[in-house]
Amino acid sequence: MKYDHILVRYGELTLKQNNRKMFVNQLRSNVRQALIPLKGYEVKANRDRMYIEIDDNVDVDEMINRVTNVYGVRSASPVVKLEKTMDAVYEQAVAFSQTFNAGDTFKIEVKRSDKNFEFDTFQIQRQVGGAVLKANENLTVDVKNPDHAIKVEVRLDAIYMYDTIVKGVGGLPVGTGGKTLLMLSGGIDSPVAGMEVMRRGVTIEAIHFHSPPFTSEKAKEKVIELTKIMASRVGPIKLHIVPFTEVQKQIHKVVHERYTMTSTRRMMMRIADKVVHQIEADAIVNGENLGQVASQTLKSMYAINNVTSTPVLRPLLTLDKDEIVEKARAIGTFETSIQPFEDCCTIFTPKNPVTEPQFDKVVQYESVYNFDEMIDRAVDNIETLEIDKDYDVNKDEKADWMSDLF
Numbered sequence: 304m305k306y307d308h309i310l311v312r313y314g315e316l317t318l319k320q321n322n323r324k325m326f327v328n329q330l331r332s333n334v335r336q337a338l339i340p341l342k343g344y345e346v347k348a349n350r351d352r353m354y355i356e357i358d359d360n361v362d363v364d365e366m367i368n369r370v371t372n373v374y375g376v377r378s379a380s381p382v383v384k385l386e387k388t389m390d391a392v393y394e395q396a397v398a399f400s401q402t403f404n405a406g407d408t409f410k411i412e413v414k415r416s417d418k419n420f421e422f423d424t425f426q427i428q429r430q431v432g433g434a435v436l437k438a439n440e441n442l443t444v445d446v447k448n449p450d451h452a453i454k455v456e457v458r459l460d461a462i463y464m465y466d467t468i469v470k471g472v473g474g475l476p477v478g479t480g481g482k483t484l485l486m487l488s489g490g491i492d493s494p495v496a497g498m499e500v501m502r503r504g505v506t507i508e509a510i511h512f513h514s515p516p517f518t519s520e521k522a523k524e525k526v527i528e529l530t531k532i533m534a535s536r537v538g539p540i541k542l543h544i545v546p547f548t549e550v551q552k553q554i555h556k557v558v559h560e561r562y563t564m565t566s567t568r569r570m571m572m573r574i575a576d577k578v579v580h581q582i583e584a585d586a587i588v589n590g591e592n593l594g595q596v597a598s599q600t601l602k603s604m605y606a607i608n609n610v611t612s613t614p615v616l617r618p619l620l621t622l623d624k625d626e627i628v629e630k631a632r633a634i635g636t637f638e639t640s641i642q643p644f645e646d647c648c649t650i651f652t653p654k655n656p657v658t659e660p661q662f663d664k665v666v667q668y669e670s671v672y673n674f675d676e677m678i679d680r681a682v683d684n685i686e687t688l689e690i691d692k693d694y695d696v697n698k699d700e701k702a703d704w705m706s707d708l709f
């Protein structure tokens with residue numbers, strides 16, 4: 304079938320009457336971003352829906368796949384745009400029907416938003432159905448459970464016809480819901496947490512705590528790789544890499560071994576909080592999950608959360624691990640996340656961390672040393688990378704190597 308447009312339907316935007324224009328503009332821009340580097344199309348968005356006009360040589364499946372993965376898209380269909388005559392409709396409906404197999408059933412579904420069109424819904428349905436039956440002796444009509452539904456939309460500007468609807472990821476367009484800072488480890492959970500908030504329209508920057516030489520360059524590259532995968536779905540993401548070794552060593556000097564995990568998390572949170580203010584974000588996001596490990600009991604969360612008044616969003620809080628894994632596979636981060644590289648927390652994990660840390664105890668341990676300066680130093684020495692889907696992990700190394708040459 305030769306299609307000339309992709310019809311894109313919006314998700315919940317319909318509900319957001321006041322901000323509608325902003326939402327539509329953002330979605331159009333996100334769709335354009337997702338279609339790079341495809342060629343031969345033009346995106347036109349209006350209040351209710353978006354049409355992408357396509358040339359003959361566009362790979363329709365590829366385009367549909369990219370579009371339906373953009374947050375804010377409810378569904379998409381390859382469509383044929385027709386002039387507003389019944390002859391054009393008959394001809395195109397017959398063309399659709401000729402791709403069906405002998406013995407298949409079909410129905411004609413009509414939506415008529417142009418109330419002045421000369422035929423009503425029922426007439427169009429009957430006449431188009433009749434034309435298809437006349438052209439194909441071995442097709443029959445089944446209105447309840449047909450093999451094919453040929454959809455005819457009579458709108459003010461034209462008539463559109465299609466027979467496929469591909470479900471989109473839904474949610475809201477990224478860029479319409481403010482900014483958050485995602486605490487990104489190399490594990491399975493945090494990239495999923497990031498995608499969950501982005502699905503609700505929120506933009507993220509990511510922060511990663513790195514403790515060389517205890518954590519290797521490979522561990523850092525893994526986090527960059529995860530960021531690249533997320534960026535391939537939502538556009539470039541800033542990644543802030545925090546040198547965390549000094550803080551971690553100091554924690555191990557002053558805090559009781561069983562409380563080092565709690566304290567490490569608290570220091571991470573303090574640093575994240577400073578970065579939130581610097582980048583003018585409104586919340587922190589992490590991949591915590593209730594009861595999953597020692598640091599994720601309610602008592603732990605209370606002790607860790609206590610260092611900040613910034614909202615901490617935990618989109619995976621109540622999911623089961625297999626549900627998280629399923630989401631990680633769907634967004635494409637799972638295979639990278641299970642690569643065996645050490646995280647700064649796993650390296651310093653005590654054999655027997657407290658699962659029910661007492662808040663006043665951890666505060667008491669930490670009070671032996673003034674961490675403020677060290678925290679400021681860590682923030683001052685953050686390395687910020689702008690990661691897009693084609694980011695070259697070895698870029699910096701190459702630059703050094705080349706400067707040696709010249």
Ligand code: ATP
Nearest residue numbers: 486487488490491492493510511512589590591647
């Ligand atoms: P993940 O799979 O995301 O690593 P996890 O189940 O392994 O999660 P933890 O390692 O306990 O859980 O970490 C809980 C959360 O703390 C992570 O989801 C992440 O948001 C944050 N976090 C842990 N380590 C780091 C790190 N090195 N840098 C940034 N954030 C981190």
Ligand code: MG
Nearest residue numbers: 488489490646
């Ligand atoms: Mg982890």
